[in-house]
Amino acid sequence: MYDVVIVGAGIAGCACAHFLARYDLNILVVDASYDIATGTTRANSGIVHGGYDPEPGTLKARFNIEGSRMYPGLARDLGFDFRQNGSLVVAFSEEERPNIEKLYARGITNGVEGLRIIESDELHEKEPLLNPAAVAALWVPTGGIVDPYGITLAFAETAACNGVTFKFDTCVSDIRRAENNWELIIDNPEGTSQTLEARIVINAAGLNSGLLNSYVSKENDFKITPRAGEYLLLDKIWGNAFTSTVFQVPTAAGKGVLVSPTVEGNLLIGPNAVAREHTYETQTTNEGLAQILKDASKTWVKIPAGDIITNFAGLRSTCVESPDFHLGEPADAPGFFNICGFDSPGLTAAPAVGKYFAEIISERLQAAEKPAYIDHRDAPRHLSTMSDSEIALAVAENPAWGRVVCRCEQVSEAEIVEALRSPVPARTVDAIKWRTRAGMGRCQAGFCLPLTIELIAKEHGIELTQVCKGSHDSRLILGERGFLNELPHISMGGAC
């Protein structure tokens, strides 16, 4: 019997786990996937929004502002990459100016601090590569950029250090009322199933949160629609091309795309918004990518398309019927806490929602605070950002710091091994990539993949052929030499 079972190890679930871990509760986080943050959390713009966008009075407005204010402190205490680089919403003609003025007014109503409309000269001085046609912009100094995986990992690791259990490859296929508790039916990857009991369930299942809600409630019948956003990522040589996150002002023609530096030092362009049928459809399309390039050229006229290193798509879990967040208990399912329709600004809002839920649930369960609660996490060390003397000392203590595995991102073996031994261990090549950046650079893992596979196999005591890219069906190597019996067929040639 668990006090709390959190379904979903994305930013929302892990934020809840982190804040609930302060209390003397028996907490389990389950996720259908192989790692934290594999769904909506992973592939998005990584923007901490100022809060000028949501309609005043909505849950989105409230938790956006609260969350945005929590970020600087959390980044410091939990050691994840966050930078308050500021956002710009740019008007590219005088006709677009009223739209930024409208956003300014809305931001003031929502309580966003430091908003200002800046004029052409200041704007172009700030962003020299911006389309010269830009006339003015809304400047949002509280806007920031974050590594969404990084903050989710920080939440998960502190939660695990404080006693929260994580279970992956664990799919919840049904939830039933059992007296005052909840019974969760769990499907294991081996094809077996088991039942878990929990006093409280938090539904942080992202794209599947609508489905999960339907197991317990007739009250809310909201449908979560996966909406894909496609992105292009530019080489680090363009990481400083823009210092702020540059939005285009929303117009009747569309919301526009953003151009933004990332905390890792690349430059991100995107997203669009395309409805998808299934929750796994994270494919990109030629048309989508071409459209993004075209739309982004409004912001940056000469995008160096030759320096694009990768493209990807993420899904947003949008509730089309009522676009606000759906937070809290349905009237017919007390003890079942929804976090549904958690699309933008979900990433920004998540810490505030997690804190809010922890307060309500701890009170409901009359849980006391733990006497020994770990509220700090050292930022993972990265070779690429360490000083020479830090590196020298690290190698003296552990020679693995001196062995570079990923040459493009300068990731050492020690960093990879640390990720494999984390309180929430990385188990796959993708998990290593998200945690250490190994394989994320220009060669896109061409050189380091063979080494990473070996390290994963060695640390987890498995065969090279069992190592997966991500899910347990994504084996990277199909067999050892000799597993195929076919002999070459010779064509003697000479035919006409």
Place this chain on the structure above:
Amino acid sequence: MAQTLCGNPTTFKTDIAIIGAGAAGLAAAVSAYDAGVHDIMVFEREDAPGGILKQCIHNGFGLQRYKEELSGPEYAHREYAAALQRGININYAATVLSIEPNTTLRVLSPEFGLAHVEAKAIILAMGSRERTRGALRIPGTRPAGVYTAGTVQRLINLQGIVPGKEVVMLGSGDIGLIVARRLVYEGAHVKMVLNRSHFSGGLRRNIVQCLDDYGIPLRLLQTVTNVYGRDRIEAVGVSEVDKPTKQAIPGTEERVSCDMLVLSVGLIPENDLSRAAGISLDRGSQGAIVNEQYQTSVPGIFSCGNVLHVHDLVDFVSDEGERAGRSAAAYVQNEGAPEQQTATTRIVPGNGVGYVVPQLVTPAAHDDLLLRFRVRDIYHKPTISVKVDGETVKTFKRPILIPAEMVEIHLNAQLLAGHATAEIHIEAGQNS
């Protein structure tokens, strides 16, 4: 070597520091040694010498240099033996993190930790990397099973594991062709090799002996326009390519099932360190701009091999390494004194030429000037002409020029004296 046990970077002083112990780096080390500079440090990020040759177990190496046909590991072993014989200091698992001012390197290794290597000259010999799916902007899902050819080659030949068994290959560069045959030998089925342009980037011999011999179809003017599969790749979308625009033709996509997509779509000189150090690069070759001494825009830094421009024959890589090694030795022996200021000529790629190495020449100093370049298209019975101020000063006839094969010409540099630029043009022959 002194072991660092405190938090201080070590300092090494050496005459010549060489980045990379592949074909270029080893040849550079040996020739610099033979030119009289014996204080040399080579830094190799892997655990063994030879660079990419270690995994190139096929034959065809060394016909020019050793007059016999060797496999990659055998060729590498000979180059390494020459360095070993001279007692040249090669550091393994040693990664150069950056090139600092005053020909200094920051080098990291598990053995000596972080070291500042103060050299009198540096030779860049880092080789190249492969173009990736991301650079091609192939859309679709992101499943396991999409690899570059060199990665597949490494997994099979050095780690003894086979990444896929039902294979589609995009691009027909030489590495790809060799890997296609390797996969067939391992029992895999290579369904087809697609090539976006109307000619293959691979050598004729490899097309015959790696594809034709095994009945693997080479489909010209076709490319991959989609990747399908959630976890492991299940299929690719194959589309026809419009020859003039080189774009995939919408509506022609055919779904081809496979469990692996192998990319062999070109090599890129790995100049991340050079770029960060402010060394001027040539957009055509994607390597450093060098003079006939193989010296880059930063005095005392030389470049050779695949990091300078992508070669097709290792024999020429070794030759270039030797040239750079001798130049670096001379630079050290002259104590870095700049050569007498003499006018330089810029060599410019003209019609049909992708790039020319070296890009800068000092005509007064040299009679025999070696120029290496690549053409952009196939030319039958072409004329190569060297022009200064619009006037042809030298022509060369060749039976054929193809993009897959690097071209070499020898020129009396005096012909260029007094001219700011010289252009290399290709004129198509009558039969083209």
Place this chain on the structure above:
Amino acid sequence: MSKQEIRHYVCVNCPVGCDLEVTVTDGVATQVSGNACKRGIAYGLDEATDPKRTVTSLVRVTGREMPLSVRTESPVPKKLIPECIAALREIDVTPPINIGDIILENICNTGVNVIATKEIN
């Protein structure tokens, strides 16, 4: 009455890649045309009669993940490649191994030895 057929090959001696027409009379290659140089004649006759290839492959090394690279010392008949590959799949070698060590003598009765191309200590 003698039986004549024409076979087509692409010469690989140089990048020109001449399209060769080889006349085969009663199973014997007799004439080559389409060649731009005399190397094409020898190549065409060989390809039509008894094409040969150097085989390069791998064999297992006892107790090691990394296989040993090997090659035939000289070219072997192309039609025997599948048999050669099958023979090499059966082999396990034990270190130490030097470059040039004979790994398999007289592979598939071709009279050609297979040698190691890598050193393993």
